[in-house]
Amino acid sequence: MKRSIIKLENxxxxxxxxxxxxxxxxxxxxxxxxxxxxxxxxxxGSGKSTAVNMIGCLDVPTKGKITLEQHDISxxxxxxxxxxxxxxxxxxxxxFNLIPTMTALENVMLPMIFQGLNEEKRTERAIKLxxxxxxxxxxxxxxxxLSGGQQQRVAIARALANNPEVVIADEPTGNLDxxxxxxxLDFLQKLHKxxxxxxxxxxxxxxxxxxxxxxxxxxxxxxVKSLDNER
Amino acid sequence: xxxxxxKFALSTISHRKLRSWLxxxxxFIGIAAVVGLISLGQGFKQAINKEFEKIGVDKLxxxxxxxxxxPGTNAVVKLTKDxxxxxxxxxxxxxxxxxxxxxxxxxFEDEVGFFPIQSIPKGEERRLLAETQSxxxxxxxxxxxxxxxxxxxxxxFVEKELLGRNxxxxxxxxxxxxxxxxVGVLEKTGDPGRDNSIFIPEDTLREVFNEPDKxxxxxxxxxxxxxxxIIAEKVTNDxxxxxxxxxxxxxxxxxxxxxxxxxxGDILNIVQSVLIGIxxxxxxxxxxxxxxxxxxxxxxxxxxxxxxxxxxxxxxxILLIFIIESGLLGALGGLIGVVIGFGLxxxxxxxAKNVIGTNLIEAYFSYTLFFGALLFSFFxxxxxxxxxxxxxxxxxxxxxLRFK
Numbered sequence: 265m266k267r268s269i270i271k272l273e274n275x276x277x278x279x280x281x282x283x284x285x286x287x288x289x290x291x292x293x294x295x296x297x298x299x300x301x302x303x304x305x306x307x308x309g310s311g312k313s314t315a316v317n318m319i320g321c322l323d324v325p326t327k328g329k330i331t332l333e334q335h336d337i338s339x340x341x342x343x344x345x346x347x348x349x350x351x352x353x354x355x356x357x358x359x360f361n362l363i364p365t366m367t368a369l370e371n372v373m374l375p376m377i378f379q380g381l382n383e384e385k386r387t388e389r390a391i392k393l394x395x396x397x398x399x400x401x402x403x404x405x406x407x408x409x410l411s412g413g414q415q416q417r418v419a420i421a422r423a424l425a426n427n428p429e430v431v432i433a434d435e436p437t438g439n440l441d442x443x444x445x446x447x448x449l450d451f452l453q454k455l456h457k458x459x460x461x462x463x464x465x466x467x468x469x470x471x472x473x474x475x476x477x478x479x480x481x482x483x484x485x486x487x488v489k490s491l492d493n494e495r
Numbered sequence: 496x497x498x499x500x501x502k503f504a505l506s507t508i509s510h511r512k513l514r515s516w517l518x519x520x521x522x523f524i525g526i527a528a529v530v531g532l533i534s535l536g537q538g539f540k541q542a543i544n545k546e547f548e549k550i551g552v553d554k555l556x557x558x559x560x561x562x563x564x565x566p567g568t569n570a571v572v573k574l575t576k577d578x579x580x581x582x583x584x585x586x587x588x589x590x591x592x593x594x595x596x597x598x599x600x601x602x603f604e605d606e607v608g609f610f611p612i613q614s615i616p617k618g619e620e621r622r623l624l625a626e627t628q629s630x631x632x633x634x635x636x637x638x639x640x641x642x643x644x645x646x647x648x649x650x651x652f653v654e655k656e657l658l659g660r661n662x663x664x665x666x667x668x669x670x671x672x673x674x675x676x677x678v679g680v681l682e683k684t685g686d687p688g689r690d691n692s693i694f695i696p697e698d699t700l701r702e703v704f705n706e707p708d709k710x711x712x713x714x715x716x717x718x719x720x721x722x723x724x725i726i727a728e729k730v731t732n733d734x735x736x737x738x739x740x741x742x743x744x745x746x747x748x749x750x751x752x753x754x755x756x757x758x759x760g761d762i763l764n765i766v767q768s769v770l771i772g773i774x775x776x777x778x779x780x781x782x783x784x785x786x787x788x789x790x791x792x793x794x795x796x797x798x799x800x801x802x803x804x805x806x807x808x809x810x811x812x813i814l815l816i817f818i819i820e821s822g823l824l825g826a827l828g829g830l831i832g833v834v835i836g837f838g839l840x841x842x843x844x845x846x847a848k849n850v851i852g853t854n855l856i857e858a859y860f861s862y863t864l865f866f867g868a869l870l871f872s873f874f875x876x877x878x879x880x881x882x883x884x885x886x887x888x889x890x891x892x893x894x895x896l897r898f899k
Binding site for chain 2: 317320322323342343346347349350351355357361362363365366374375377378379380383422425426
């Protein structure tokens with residue numbers, strides 16, 4: 265039996281939009297095991313991003329319990345969550361979210377700075393990671409000097425900076441054409457298979473979700489269907 | 496980690512050059528004013544202390560002042576030769592000497608000008624005067640007891656063409672229509688009043704200007720330096736009795752060099768505090784400029800803050816990053832300000848020396864002032880960046896990431 269790494273139990277998230285309360289999550293239950301590749305699918309407004317923010321410790325639930333490696337994180341402060349994010353979670357966003365004034369190398373080193381790694385060690389590791397995503401010859405380029413696919417590969421390298429246990433990818437190919445999208449997806453798969461990383465990917469593209477081992481369908485803030493992919 | 500935050504800040508500041516410059520202007524004007532003022536003020540104090548050392552701590556100065564009574568009747572009751580005699584009798588005094596000042600027409604060949612003329616007494620009194628006023632001969636000789644119509648002149652007459660030509664030893668000049676021979680030239684003091692004065696024997700001055708009795712200033716040398724205050728009181732008491740005036744209604748002043756120069760210092764302090772007040776206002780405005788720039792920066796970089804938080808930056812990291820950035824904006828502005836400030840005080844010194852001709856105004860430089868000003872401007876920047884930085888630190892990561 266595989267060890268559970270993140271568990272969401274009866275998780276609610278309520279946003280206030282003026283006088284109206286919107287329930288983005290309505291009692292979500294979800295378990296992700298170590299080393300799993302899980303895809304979360306659903307129409308827009310179904311709560312996918314909110315769910316993935318909870319998994320990635322970017323947000324805390326209004327109600328319910330989130331357990332990360334046997335620790336309840338739903339009541340932690342923002343700074344405590346930041347520490348967990350820095351060490352255990354790696355994010356890949358649809359918008360790449362690189363810092364435009366920094367070079368590829370500096371972007372990849374950024375998470376290591378907040379963990380207090382010294383300059384020599386983090387430079388060495390960042391270069392290694394950029395070589396892993398085949399950007400060894402682009403380390404001193406700024407994001408604007410890179411193509412979309414290259415930017416997303418820098419983001420993948422950054423997500424791996426502190427050797428996290430979970431990589432969260434929120435529509436990682438949403439801003440890429442299908443060819444470069446496939447390329448990025450290949451990297452994610454390589455991470456999963458070779459490095460045995462736990463990967464949670466949000467997508468609305470059924471084709472992409474095929475690379476996952478399990479697909480969770482979300483609608484109106486709860487899981488409506490769960491599907492194990494056959495290989 | 497701190498080192499990295501400084502690097503972030505420098506990169507951001509250089510990335511937004513125009514805005515950084517504009518923001519820094521506010522700070523550097525204030526810092527330049529403060530540094531310039533402190534530099535000149537300290538320099539002036541040092542110069543005054545030097546003067547003080549020259550005069551010596553064992554001296555007292557007695558001058559006449561306006562008497563009391565209804566307006567119009569408070570004419571100055573001048574000091575006289577008798578007053579000097581009375582003062583010499585006060586116990587605890589080694590010697591006393593007086594001098595007279597006159598402003599007079601001075602002629603050399605066809606050239607006419609008006610210059611201060613000071614009397615030089617005889618014997619021991621001359622020595623006391625020379626010591627107190629640092630009358631050092633550079634060329635020629637000092638006045639002698641036997642001199643009648645001889646004069647020694649300030650260096651100004653030799654260096655500048657105050658009377659049409661540069662004067663030399665043995666030149667003949669006319670003071671108040673009487674012929675005098677120049678026998679000596681005094682060393683430069685940097686005080687234009689002194690360097691452009693002419694000194695003649697006391698008896699001759701009394702005769703030429705028809706001043707048989709008056710003395711403008713009496714200088715007293717105490718036998719013992721330690722009881723200057725007591726000696727000053729004794730002189731005041733005895734002179735009051737001699738001149739027959741009531742206590743606290745004295746028609747004369749007895750001042751120690753400290754008091755004499757202290758009153759200079761008081762005026763300077765007032766001027767300095769007013770100007771520093773104005774500089775403080777400009778620093779406040781500069782600080783508000785920094786706060787404004789930082790608020791804009793926080794809004795512009797909301798997404799960046801979200802990214803940093805998503806990769807593990809804690810609130811305190813974001814706080815530090817922004818405080819260091821605003822502090823550095825202040826410090827860089829301060830650096831320019833310090834340079835301009837020292838430049839300003841140096842040029843004031845230059846103008847004072849070469850145009851006005853005084854040595855009393857000199858720029859003072861110290862590393863304490865330099866680094867103090869830098870640290871202070873960093874602090875101003877950090878202080879005014881505190882609120883924007885707190886706003887940045889308190890952003891929710893999810894909302895910050897969503898910001899477009």
